[in-house]
Amino acid sequence: MNQKRRFPRVGIPLLALVWLAVTTVPFIFMVASSFKSQEETFATSVWAPPSHLYFGNYAAVLEGPFFTYFRNSLFVVAVSVLLIVVISAMAAYVFARMRFTLNKTLFGLVVAGMIVPLHATLVPIYLLTRNLGLYDTPFALFGPYVALSLPVSIFILTEFMRQIPRELEEAAQLDGCSPFAIFWRIFFPLSGPGLATVAIFNGIGLWNEFIFAYMLTSSSDHRTLPLAIWDFQGQYASNIPSMLAVLVLTSLPLIVAYAFGQERVIKGMMAGSLKG
Amino acid sequence: MASISLSNVQKSYANGHAVIRDANLEVGMNEFCVFLGPSGCGKSTLLRMIAGLESITDGALRIDGDLMNDIEPAKRKVAMVFQNYALYPHMSVYENMAFGLRQAKIDNATIDTKVRRTAAALQLDGLLERRPAALSGGQRQRVAIGRAIVREPGVFLFDEPLSNLDAALRVQTRIEIARLHREFRRASAIYVTHDQIEAMALADKIVLLHAGANMEKHGSIAQIGAPLDLYHRPRSRFVAGFIGSPQMNFLPASVKSIGEKGVEVELESGERVLAHVDGGKVRVGARVTLGVRPEHLGLPASQPGEQTIRCAVRLVERMGEHSYVHLDGGVSAGNPMIAKLPGDGGVARDDRIALTVAPHACHVFDEQDFALPRLH
Numbered sequence: 001m002n003q004k005r006r007f008p009r010v011g012i013p014l015l016a017l018v019w020l021a022v023t024t025v026p027f028i029f030m031v032a033s034s035f036k037s038q039e040e041t042f043a044t045s046v047w048a049p050p051s052h053l054y055f056g057n058y059a060a061v062l063e064g065p066f067f068t069y070f071r072n073s074l075f076v077v078a079v080s081v082l083l084i085v086v087i088s089a090m091a092a093y094v095f096a097r098m099r100f101t102l103n104k105t106l107f108g109l110v111v112a113g114m115i116v117p118l119h120a121t122l123v124p125i126y127l128l129t130r131n132l133g134l135y136d137t138p139f140a141l142f143g144p145y146v147a148l149s150l151p152v153s154i155f156i157l158t159e160f161m162r163q164i165p166r167e168l169e170e171a172a173q174l175d176g177c178s179p180f181a182i183f184w185r186i187f188f189p190l191s192g193p194g195l196a197t198v199a200i201f202n203g204i205g206l207w208n209e210f211i212f213a214y215m216l217t218s219s220s221d222h223r224t225l226p227l228a229i230w231d232f233q234g235q236y237a238s239n240i241p242s243m244l245a246v247l248v249l250t251s252l253p254l255i256v257a258y259a260f261g262q263e264r265v266i267k268g269m270m271a272g273s274l275k276g
Numbered sequence: 277m278a279s280i281s282l283s284n285v286q287k288s289y290a291n292g293h294a295v296i297r298d299a300n301l302e303v304g305m306n307e308f309c310v311f312l313g314p315s316g317c318g319k320s321t322l323l324r325m326i327a328g329l330e331s332i333t334d335g336a337l338r339i340d341g342d343l344m345n346d347i348e349p350a351k352r353k354v355a356m357v358f359q360n361y362a363l364y365p366h367m368s369v370y371e372n373m374a375f376g377l378r379q380a381k382i383d384n385a386t387i388d389t390k391v392r393r394t395a396a397a398l399q400l401d402g403l404l405e406r407r408p409a410a411l412s413g414g415q416r417q418r419v420a421i422g423r424a425i426v427r428e429p430g431v432f433l434f435d436e437p438l439s440n441l442d443a444a445l446r447v448q449t450r451i452e453i454a455r456l457h458r459e460f461r462r463a464s465a466i467y468v469t470h471d472q473i474e475a476m477a478l479a480d481k482i483v484l485l486h487a488g489a490n491m492e493k494h495g496s497i498a499q500i501g502a503p504l505d506l507y508h509r510p511r512s513r514f515v516a517g518f519i520g521s522p523q524m525n526f527l528p529a530s531v532k533s534i535g536e537k538g539v540e541v542e543l544e545s546g547e548r549v550l551a552h553v554d555g556g557k558v559r560v561g562a563r564v565t566l567g568v569r570p571e572h573l574g575l576p577a578s579q580p581g582e583q584t585i586r587c588a589v590r591l592v593e594r595m596g597e598h599s600y601v602h603l604d605g606g607v608s609a610g611n612p613m614i615a616k617l618p619g620d621g622g623v624a625r626d627d628r629i630a631l632t633v634a635p636h637a638c639h640v641f642d643e644q645d646f647a648l649p650r651l652h
Contacts, residue, residue, distance in 0.1 A: 171358060171362040174355065
C-alpha cells in the first residue's frame with residue numbers, strides 16, 4: 001500500500017522536473033546563444049553562457065524585412081483567429097443547444113474533420129487559391145487557416161457550451177431574446193474561457209504555421225514570420241546566433257500572450273472536466 | 277393582472293410517454309396557486325407549459341382569455357423565477373434586472389426608475405453593481421424575484437424557488453414572497469413545490485397532482501382547493517396521505533352499519549369506529565379504509581362515550597412540545613400507526629394504550645380509494 005502511494009508523491013514531481021528541463025533547456029540555450037557574437041559561439045562551449053550581452057545579432061535581424069513579416073503574421077493570425085472564434089462559437093451554440101434531426105450526425109462529421117491529414121489537402125487548396133486569384137495575397141491564408149482550425153474549435157466550444165445551464169437560455173427566452181440574441185448576449189460572453197482557449201490554441205498554431213504560408217505566398221511582401229526564419233536561415237547559414245535572435249523575437253509575442261492568458265487557457269481546458 | 281385557464285391540457289413525449297393528462301384548471305386574477313405533488317408528477321412541466329418553455333401536446337392554455345398554446349414565452353405576460361435562480365453571471369444585479377426591459381426596447385430612464393424602485397422594495401439597493409457570484413443564496417433569490425417583478429407581468433411563475441436555500445432562509449424567503457404577493461397585488465402567481473408546508477403556508481389554492489399509475493388512471497389533477505379544504509376534505513386516499521405530516525393513518529375496515537350519524541366501520545381488530553361521513557355510496561359489508569390523522573388521535577380523558585382504538589406502543593420520538601408515538605394499531609391486527617401526542621404524554625415503549633378518535637375527525641375511503649363525503 002505504502003509502496004503504491006509513494007510513487008505519485010515522489011514520481012510525479014520527478015517526471016515534472018524532467019519535463020521542465022526538456023522544455024526549458026533548449027529555450028535557455030536559444031536565448032543565451034542569441035546574445036553571443038559569432039566568434040564567441042565558435043570559440044566557447046555550446047552550453048557556455050555569453051561573456052557579455054552582445055546585441056549585434058538583434059540589430060542585424062531588425063534591420064532586415066523582419067517587421068514586414070511580423071506585420072503580415074499579425075494580420076493573418078488576428079483575422080483568422082477572429083473568424084475562427086466567431087464561426088466556431090456560432091456553430092457550437094447550434095450543436096450544443098438546438099434540437100434538430102441531423103444535429104448529432106453533423107456534429108460527428110465536423111469532428112471527423114479533425115482526422116483529415118493536412119498534407120492531403122495541399123494540392124487542392126493550392127489549385128483553388130490560384131483559381132480564385134488569391135495566390136500570394138494577404139487573403140490566401142485565411143481560407144485554409146480557418147477551415148482547418150474549425151473542427152477542433154467547434155469541438156472544444158460545443159463541450160463548453162453544453163455546460164452552461166439551460167435555465168439561462170430559458171430565462172433569456174422569457175426576457176424576449178431571439179435565438180441569435182441568446183447566443184450573442186448570453187452564450188458568447190459566458191463562453192469567455194472557452195473562447196480564450198480556442199483563440200490562444202489556434203493563435204499559437206497559426207503563428208507557427210509554415211507549410212500553407214510557404215505554398216500560398218511567394219513574395220516577401222506577403223510572407224509570414226515562419227518563412228522569415230526560413231529566409232534568415234538561408235541568409236545566415238553560418239550565423240547561428242543571428243538565427244537564434246530571430247527565433248527569440250518570433251516566439252516573444254507568444255510567450256507574452258501565454259503569460260497573460262495562461263489562467264484562462266487552464267480554466268478553459270478544465271471547464272469540461274470539472275462540475276460546478 | 278391575468279387569469280389562467282387550462283382545458284384538457286395534455287403533454288406527452290415523442291415516445292408516447294404521457295406526463296400530463298386531462299389538466300383542467302382556472303387560476304383567477306391575483307390568486308396565489310400552488311402546484312404540489314410527488315416527484316415525477318409533472319408539476320414543473322405544467323408550469324413550463326404555461327411559461328411556453330414546453331410545448332402543449334393537446335388542449336388549450338388561455339391567459340386572460342387569449343389562446344397561448346403557440347405564443348412565444350416573452351409574449352405571454354409571464355415572468356419566471358427558476359429553482360437555481362438563472363441569473364446571468366456576467367451581468368451586474370442592475371443589468372440582470374434591466375435585461376428584459378432592454379429587450380422590450382423600453383427607454384433607459386424608465387428602466388432606471390423601475391429597477392431602482394424594485395431594488396428598494398427588495399432591499400437590493402446597495403447591491404446593484406455586484407455580480408451574482410458576489411451575492412449570498414438569499415440575495416440571489418431576491419434578485420431573481422426582482423427580475424421578475426420589474427417586468428410587471430400578469431403572472432408570476434415560481435419553480436421550486438426555495439429548494440436551494442437552507443431551512444432558516446427558506447422560511448424567511450417564504451414570508452417575503454407572501455408579502456410581495458400582497459403588496460404587488462397586480463399579478464397572479466403559480467408556485468411549484470414538493471413541500472406541503474410551503475404550499476399550505478402560501479397558497480390561496482392548491483393543485484395537487486397525481487404521478488405514475490394514478491395519473492394514468494385518474495388524470496393529472498388529484499384535487500384543487502383551498503389548503504384547509506384539502507386537509508379536511510381530501511377527495512381520495514392519495515390526497516389524504518399527501519397532505520399532512522406525518523401522513524394520515526390508514527386502517528383496513530369493513531362497513532358495519534350506515535345511519536344518519538354516519539358510517540360505522542369495524543377494524544380488523546374487531547373494534548368499531550363511527551365516522552361522520554355520508555354512506556350513500558357504500559353498502560354494509562363493503563371493504564373500506566378508515567383514515568385518521570396522527571394529530572386527531574388523543575389520550576382518553578376518561579369521558580364516557582369516547583370511541584377509542586387500542587394500540588401497542590413501538591417507539592416514542594420526543595420532539596419537546598409533542599411526541600410522535602409509533603404504534604401497532606388495533607392490537608391484534610398489527611397495522612402500523614403514528615399518533616402526535618403532547619410532549620409529556622407519559623407514554624412509553626411497549627405500553628398498551630387506547631387512543632381516542634372523534635367521529636368528525638374520521639375519514640372513510642371506498643374500495644376505489646375515493647373518500648366518502650364528510651357530513652359537516
